Amino acid sequence: MELSYREALNQAMREEMRRDQRVFLIGEDVAYYQGAFKVSKGFIEEFGPQRVIDTPITEAGFTGLAIGAAMAGLHPIVELMTMNFGIVALDQIVNNAAKIRYMSGGQLSVPLVIRGPGSAAHQLGAQHSQSLEAWFCHVPGLKVIAPATPHDAKGLLKSAIRNPDPVIFIEAQLLYSTKGEVQEGEFTIPIGVAEVKRTGRDVTIVAYSKMLLLALEAADALSREGVEAEVIDLRTLKPLDLQTIVASVKKTGRLVIVEEGWHFCGLGAQIAESVYSATFDYLDGPIRRVTGEDVPMPYCRPLEDAAIPDLPRVIEAVKSLL
Amino acid sequence: MVDMDLADVLSLYRQMLLIRRFEEKSAEMYALAKIAGFLHLYIGEEAIAVGAIASLRPDDYAISAYRDHGHCLARGSDPNRVMAELFGKATGLCKGKGGSMHLVDLPHRFMGGYAIVGGHIPLATGLAFANKYQSLDLVTVCFFGEGALPSGQAHEAFNLAALWKLPVIFICENNRYGMGTPAERAIALYGNVAETARSYGIAAESVDGMDVLAVRSVMQRVVAQVRAGHGPWFIEATTYRFMGHSMADPAHGHYRTKEEVEEYRKRDPLTLLKNTMMAQKLADEADFKQLEREIGEVMRAAVKFAEESPFPARSDLHADVVQE
Numbered sequence A: 001m002e003l004s005y006r007e008a009l010n011q012a013m014r015e016e017m018r019r020d021q022r023v024f025l026i027g028e029d030v031a032y033y034q035g036a037f038k039v040s041k042g043f044i045e046e047f048g049p050q051r052v053i054d055t056p057i058t059e060a061g062f063t064g065l066a067i068g069a070a071m072a073g074l075h076p077i078v079e080l081m082t083m084n085f086g087i088v089a090l091d092q093i094v095n096n097a098a099k100i101r102y103m104s105g106g107q108l109s110v111p112l113v114i115r116g117p118g119s120a121a122h123q124l125g126a127q128h129s130q131s132l133e134a135w136f137c138h139v140p141g142l143k144v145i146a147p148a149t150p151h152d153a154k155g156l157l158k159s160a161i162r163n164p165d166p167v168i169f170i171e172a173q174l175l176y177s178t179k180g181e182v183q184e185g186e187f188t189i190p191i192g193v194a195e196v197k198r199t200g201r202d203v204t205i206v207a208y209s210k211m212l213l214l215a216l217e218a219a220d221a222l223s224r225e226g227v228e229a230e231v232i233d234l235r236t237l238k239p240l241d242l243q244t245i246v247a248s249v250k251k252t253g254r255l256v257i258v259e260e261g262w263h264f265c266g267l268g269a270q271i272a273e274s275v276y277s278a279t280f281d282y283l284d285g286p287i288r289r290v291t292g293e294d295v296p297m298p299y300c301r302p303l304e305d306a307a308i309p310d311l312p313r314v315i316e317a318v319k320s321l322l
Numbered sequence B: 001m002v003d004m005d006l007a008d009v010l011s012l013y014r015q016m017l018l019i020r021r022f023e024e025k026s027a028e029m030y031a032l033a034k035i036a037g038f039l040h041l042y043i044g045e046e047a048i049a050v051g052a053i054a055s056l057r058p059d060d061y062a063i064s065a066y067r068d069h070g071h072c073l074a075r076g077s078d079p080n081r082v083m084a085e086l087f088g089k090a091t092g093l094c095k096g097k098g099g100s101m102h103l104v105d106l107p108h109r110f111m112g113g114y115a116i117v118g119g120h121i122p123l124a125t126g127l128a129f130a131n132k133y134q135s136l137d138l139v140t141v142c143f144f145g146e147g148a149l150p151s152g153q154a155h156e157a158f159n160l161a162a163l164w165k166l167p168v169i170f171i172c173e174n175n176r177y178g179m180g181t182p183a184e185r186a187i188a189l190y191g192n193v194a195e196t197a198r199s200y201g202i203a204a205e206s207v208d209g210m211d212v213l214a215v216r217s218v219m220q221r222v223v224a225q226v227r228a229g230h231g232p233w234f235i236e237a238t239t240y241r242f243m244g245h246s247m248a249d250p251a252h253g254h255y256r257t258k259e260e261v262e263e264y265r266k267r268d269p270l271t272l273l274k275n276t277m278m279a280q281k282l283a284d285e286a287d288f289k290q291l292e293r294e295i296g297e298v299m300r301a302a303v304k305f306a307e308e309s310p311f312p313a314r315s316d317l318h319a320d321v322v323q324e
Helices: A005-019 A043-047 A059-071 A083-087 A090-097 A133-137 A150-162 A210-224 A242-252 A267-282 A301-307 A311-321 B006-031 B046-053 B069-074 B079-086 B121-133 B152-163 B194-198 B212-227 B258-265 B269-279 B285-308
Strands: A002-004 A023-027 A052-054 A075-079 A113-118 A143-145 A167-172 A179-181 A195-198 A203-207 A229-233 A236-238 A255-262 A288-292 B061-064 B110-113 B140-145 B168-174 B203-208 B233-238
Touching (some): A002 A150, A005 A023, A005 A179, A023 A043, A023 A059, A059 B121, A059 B152, A075 A150, A083 A113, A133 A143, A133 A167, A133 A236, A133 A267, A150 A167, A195 A210, A195 A242, A203 A311, A229 A242, A242 A267, B006 B069, B006 B212, B046 B140, B046 B233, B069 B110, B079 B285, B212 B233, B212 B269
Parallel strands (some): A023 A052, A113 A167, A143 A167, A203 A229, B061 B110, B140 B168, B168 B233, B203 B233
Antiparallel strands (some): A143 A236, A195 A229
16 A cells, blocks of 8 residues: 555554553654644544653653653653754663663663654754764664655564664654555564665665665666666664675675765764675775765755755766766 | 561661661772772661662662662662672672662662663653553652752653652752762752752652651651652652762762761761660660671671672673663
């Protein structure tokens, strides 16, 4: 069936909440407002205020509360209105959620999903347009997922909710209304498995979330010029499915990594290091990264466009390797 | 006069003595470099953990900050395994990965010591939330120092606890100093910290944190209220730490005087209870000597156990980062 990304997330949470009483949704305006981006549409009607919980604007407070509830055996889903607000809750996420299993020698666990939109939308300004996935990926104890399609969003969110560890689940505001085919009935997608979204022999493009759509668009354009790009959707950022990337790079000999986050210490730097270590002898050229610019996101459209990877930059990066 | 059942009161004294001697032994082991890192002793504050936890059921939750040995032991943890954790040994409560500030004992419902000031208070609301969500009549007791009161996370937690009537008891151990900074230079309402909680609509009161019977008496009443679903409580227990903030800080230091420390030592919680028991003829010197011998044996055994236990293997380094 064809679903929007938003509907796919809604289904995933709805199915898991029907399946497991321990699962509840908590966040700002998730109940009566139905979510800032309407992801929890219809939830308050079906599950009631005990399981669909509006919070005050207190990210550290309710994220910490959810972690405590998870320690006591519940499976909370925390909706951050945007991932930017996760910075306010970062002490809870990094110092508590990520470390409690380890510090307790495995006695405690924190089965928790923290989800919400990351990356830029259109002209939301510097404080609402960040791609912070590299921050979360840096922290041992966290898993990080950033799906690009409705099908992956549904299957991975269901897996995240069932996971025994804290999962940061990054959506994108500009993906919510995108549509795609979603498998009928009950299914999950395993965490930590990338997918080849398009096969090709000449170059590998690795991308995730919103940037996957750009990578596929670039691959189509390149194809018209006779260049066949293989496009890998990471889907899970941590644990990274290096095997799938390595297999592709061994075939193509060329790699371009597209990410919206800042360049310096970005996720692509880590992926490049891992790929170099595993495939150095197979590479026909340096690994290229197409990234966000190292600036706070500017408000005006021309500068915002300049700060985010676009089609010409991806195509240029690929061509520089040929 | 508080109702004095001998076995009961003796047990309170025994637990306070256990904590006192455990902390003294820890300091000794720190001096011998058997224990490293940060070590924050609970000496002087024993009556709060013991009095409060004596009012709990075994399935209630307790959670604490980094000065957590006392709460963990009062909860019933095995001193051998607590000492082994301080030694960083594989037999420690947390397999040597937590250390002094991060003791956890799940079977005893001690949900941890946390070392970011104020950061565990939201966790306490979450434990309480889970109990309410599952319609369990359990309470959660959250211990923290007055140094955590000005933190934003404390206030966020108070607001949520009050808003959602969560079954949580916040126990502010007011020992007057956040490390070296006195409360009057850190907390706007330093003269009446319970007012902080009342401003959120949380029922609050202060108790003499040196008097274990007073703490227990207040807690018995409060626990019953909270268990019955009447929402959160805040208790300020006034106390004093007889030692420095940590082992890096001498007993009085630059920020307080020796005279001040000596003045507070006159109200040592162990001496107070002992005097009461003697006055009531519930015990005599021989009983206390016997207790000392007994606890001394427990301490010797704990150190021996910790000494003889192995360190975790290098291969354990990556275990328990995520579920295998």
